[in-house]
Amino acid sequence: GIQVEQSPPDLILQEGANSTLRCNFSDSVNNLQWFHQNPWGQLINLFYIPSGTKQNGRLSATTVATERYSLLYISSSQTTDSGVYFCAVTLTLKYTGANSKLTFGKGITLSVRP
Template sequence: GIQVEQSPPDLILQEGANSTLRCNFSDSVNNLQWFHQNPWGQLINLFYIPSGTKQNGRLSATTVATERYSLLYISSSQTTDSGVYFCAVSLSNTGKLIFGQGTTLQVKP
């Protein structure tokens, strides 16, 4: 099956710093999503990005499907950005999502 690897596993930043999270996947996919899981467990959709680049405020993401990786950029980080960031992939648009192990981000004031 598809393997999804995220790096780094843990990241500590000072407020205002920028960061890049990486997601590598082992096979071609039709669906790639980035999620932020808040301390209460809610998975919040950040991006649906099987290919290309998207931006939403301080967050942006790029997926290079031919090289099987995706990057999530967080600029000018805030303490509310803390939590776990997951990358998830699927072979179809509504099929099962396969999650990476996540990157735990802590932003210090």
């Protein structure tokens, strides 16, 4: 099956710093999504980004599908950005069932210190 690798596995930032989180995937994908899991375990969808660049406040994401990677940028980090960041992909395959399968990476644990 598809491999989704995220790096770095852990990241510690001082409040106000910028960071880049990376997601590599091993096969052609139909879509890519970034999620943030808060300390209470809730997963929030940050971006749905099969290709190109999107921005949402201090966060932006870029996916280069032809080179099989995506980047999540966090600028002027805040303590509330702490948590685990996941990327997830859906493969480009022929039959409906397989096209629906959403596969996650292992996540990047971000700690932002005041």
